[in-house]
Amino acid sequence: MQDFSFYNPTRIEFGPGKIAKIDKLVPKDAKVLILLGGESAKKNGTLDEVLAALGERDSQVFSGIEPNPSYETMMQAVAVVKQHKIDFLLAVGGGSVIDGTKFVAAAALYPDDAWQILVTGGKHIKQALPFGTVLTLPATGSEMNSGSVITNKSLQAKLPFGSSLLYPQFSILDPVKTYSLPQKQIANGVVDAFVHVMEQYLTYADDAPVQDRFAEGLLQTLIEIGPKALAEPENYQVRASLMWTATLALNGLIGAGVPQDWSTHMLGHELTAIHGLDHAQTLAIVLPEMLRQRKASKMTKLVQFAERVWHIEHGTDDEKAEAAIEKMRAFFESVGVATRLSDYQLGAEHIEPLIESLIKHNMVALGEHGDVTPDLCRSILQASL
């Protein structure tokens, strides 16, 4: 196990009806900006519940945050915050709305050009507005971590940032809120959570048995409940487990004290930035070949993954690793997330611009060993056609 710091002060309120807790969790005299994605929170009554919980508080709504929240949109929200002297933010939505809210929380109080938050990864953030979240889409874990990813549309850049000042003060997790989600978003959420775990687990053996077993527990749970979450949209227990699994997949716990990879995410971000693929789609495309082409350095954990998660008992180490990768690919496909570039009408001619963009963003030494080069990424994309 490696040395680590772990800190996560986000309060979780989990269960139906917990939106009412907002009244206790937001200061009585707060000036609140509620941030929304599309129209669903308005249509399905979630916004009304939130407004009822806020009661007499001075609050207004900013809506229209897109999937892969853009710098351009979020700067409009920053302007609203400054104009109306907002002092508390409330994100109502999935990871995109929450990520966007984190950017607003930091940018509203940032003394310099807010674009620098992204250029510097957030390391100069000295203060941020307090905020809470009402999660409606289990996937990203943003509801219980301090990271965010923002896309600059004009620059075709999707960049991560973070700060210990950007943990939500609270997050309301009500599994019932997921019943009305489109199947595609649930499928994406399953894949997103799965790959979040893999980025922190599938590296090299490092004497961290608890972290390994927690990660394997999350993966096994996703394999078990993923198909059910699609087939039975109103099965409360399944949706509850999916929601809590996705949160725990990226709240810092399973990554504390272990090496982390994240190269699949960085390469995937380029696919989203240039071609607009869903985040989970990019992960499903990249991860299988990312693991296959790095089998040598990841073999110990690949075999462990095969044996403990997929119960593959027979064969050589290489055969076990190959079988596990294919089972993972089949799992992604089984929940409806395709795993080949060609499934998204992308061909060999699209690869070079992705590699150029990766280089432009200085993503040239990725992975737990820093040995995932643009050349390797090219090879991975070629094998993912």
Added chain:
Amino acid sequence: MQDFSFYNPTRIEFGPGKIAKIDKLVPKDAKVLILLGGESAKKNGTLDEVLAALGERDSQVFSGIEPNPSYETMMQAVAVVKQHKIDFLLAVGGGSVIDGTKFVAAAALYPDDAWQILVTGGKHIKQALPFGTVLTLPATGSEMNSGSVITNKSLQAKLPFGSSLLYPQFSILDPVKTYSLPQKQIANGVVDAFVHVMEQYLTYADDAPVQDRFAEGLLQTLIEIGPKALAEPENYQVRASLMWTATLALNGLIGAGVPQDWSTHMLGHELTAIHGLDHAQTLAIVLPEMLRQRKASKMTKLVQFAERVWHIEHGTDDEKAEAAIEKMRAFFESVGVATRLSDYQLGAEHIEPLIESLIKHNMVALGEHGDVTPDLCRSILQASL
């Protein structure tokens, strides 16, 4: 899964040399009281490291907190805090020192008779002094939770209390600090952590696959590393895993959203209060028969425990449950913690006073179903002779 609230703001600094972080974590102008158990922190240099990290801060030492910290001793510390206007506490030790420090943190600012904190379980605590911990003994999890247990020697009462104001602000976990511990304390720590997990896991099936797998991961890790932690006292990786496992066993995470038992603890507390047995010894005595005599209501989880933790694949449900209980007993014995009352020179004549004490403390409807009566506890103790 049941509805839950989860909140745990304790910052963990894990690794060798992390004591130096105290300089950043304690306010520069704090008046600090360092709380210690016996002489070991002085002898092994830990106190010197802490004092060096505190630097110029106004600090003094209160030592002599006993295992099962007593109300009488801790009230002496409260007097020191009031006399010297202490505004930050620093516990350096194991669960007893940390539990005692939590009591001081609450009692120093309690407007009424501090004994009422224990009588009321802490529910009227409105403020508490801030405190941090330097953990030297992995066992109780007190370094990352808000609970405490204090013993009133004159009343022969060992009572729990807690408050969300009693999370440590930070805890320093340096596995090297455990190298010099007596074998008995490591053995007790392994059993203590194991039973903490069991109290939150071995109840009834409640659609909580992640919590179950996290609990099973901790149990499997303890089974794997327990004997090594004794045989190789300076194996850093083993001690690191033991330390982190014991913390995660009782930081609220695996118990969030699931039924909890705790009857073994409550009955065990009576054994400590009256006969002075180590906490872990009492748990090792009580738990096997507690599970056996409640097999009917716990059968589903007992079978799961047998299959997933002990890999018992054959037999009827009852045979699997029995085999798992006996394997658990053998595990406790294997690390040197005896599991029979007679091993501690206690006989049938000692049972009735324990039951009377349980009744006096109103522990008459224990367990996840509230059906663990004094009569059942008597039967359990009789079977544990």
